[in-house]
Amino acid sequence: MDDDDVFKALADPTRRKILDELADRDGQTLFEICARLSSKHQLGSSRQAISQHLEVLAAAGLVHSRRDGRYKFHHLDTGPLEHLTDRWRHRDTKET
Amino acid sequence: MRITITSVLVHDQAVAEKFYTEVLGFVKKHDVPMGGDARWLTVVSPDNPDGTELLLEPDAHPAAKPWKEALVGDGIPYTQFAVDDVKAEFARLRDLGVRFTQEPVDMGAFTTAVLDDTCGNLIQIIQMH
Numbered sequence: 001m002d003d004d005d006v007f008k009a010l011a012d013p014t015r016r017k018i019l020d021e022l023a024d025r026d027g028q029t030l031f032e033i034c035a036r037l038s039s040k041h042q043l044g045s046s047r048q049a050i051s052q053h054l055e056v057l058a059a060a061g062l063v064h065s066r067r068d069g070r071y072k073f074h075h076l077d078t079g080p081l082e083h084l085t086d087r088w089r090h091r092d093t094k095e096t
Numbered sequence: 097m098r099i100t101i102t103s104v105l106v107h108d109q110a111v112a113e114k115f116y117t118e119v120l121g122f123v124k125k126h127d128v129p130m131g132g133d134a135r136w137l138t139v140v141s142p143d144n145p146d147g148t149e150l151l152l153e154p155d156a157h158p159a160a161k162p163w164k165e166a167l168v169g170d171g172i173p174y175t176q177f178a179v180d181d182v183k184a185e186f187a188r189l190r191d192l193g194v195r196f197t198q199e200p201v202d203m204g205a206f207t208t209a210v211l212d213d214t215c216g217n218l219i220q221i222i223q224m225h
Contacts, residue, residue: 025201029171031210031218032198039203047170070168071197 006080009060015053017041019062022076029071030054099148101138104175105155105164106215109137112152115214119192120177125149155216164216171197173210173220182207182223 009015014037021036022028028036034050037043045053054074057063061080066073106112116122122139126149130136138149155161167174179185182200186209190196197218198210207223 025199029197029210031171031173032201035198035203035208036201039205070165071171072169073197 003084005060006062006084009056009062012053012056014043014045014050015057017043018050018053018057019076022063022074026076027066027073029073033074101149101151102175103151103153104213104215104217104219105160106152106213106217107155108215109133109135109152109154112213112215113137113139116150116152119189119194120213122150152215161216168212168216168218171210171218173218175217176220176222179221179223182209182221185209185221 017037018033021033021040030047030051033054034045034047037045037050054063054065058065062077064075064077066075104112113124116139117124121142123142123145124137125140125145126136126138128136134154137152139152140149141147155164186196186200189211195212196209197212198208198220200207200209205225207225208220210218210220213219
């Protein structure tokens with residue numbers, strides 16, 4: 001994964017809402033994410049659409065999925081955000 | 097037309113009877129032998145014994161298990177029960193060892209939580225505000 005994946009993942013408002021909700025409570029099922037988006041944010045995206053958003057977030061390393069017995073939980077990882085803006089704030093770091 | 101019965105597909109009726117009565121607190125209404133191991137086993141709410149019955153239906157049909165597993169994998173509760181206080185019910189059931197896949201979440205007009213019924217299903221409890 002590289003910064004491009006992270007910027008692409010963050011460009012979409014629904015994906016940012018997913019990250020907001022995972023920051024509120026980490027480790028959610030797909031159902032809980034969908035329920036939060038529809039009831040708290042009136043985002044009536046289909047389960048398939050949310051699933052695809054999660055794949056984009058996973059490709060960027062922002063979300064990790066974990067199987068626990070019969071359930072699958074999605075977890076937030078803020079690691080990829082850490083040095084995202086360094087190259088502008090510290091001029092010596094160039095885009096690779 | 098009236099809704100008198102709704103069903104949950106359970107992997108073991110004896111386990112289901114125990115969980116739905118002793119843990120969730122429903123009351124057994126009908127228990128009729130149906131041949132083999134199967135029973136016509138229904139429970140009702142103690143608050144409304146003449147209300148809608150919940151049929152604890154065996155999940156022996158080959159289509160039932162993959163369907164249930166797919167729902168549980170994504171955390172989807174197919175069945176929902178109303179409670180007066182989700183947070184209190186969550187605390188009570190957690191102390192009884194019930195596994196929750198979703199702790200109480202305030203969704204605005206309502207609060208929900210999702211629990212594992214130990215019979216292969218997730219159940220949503222909901223409190224309207």
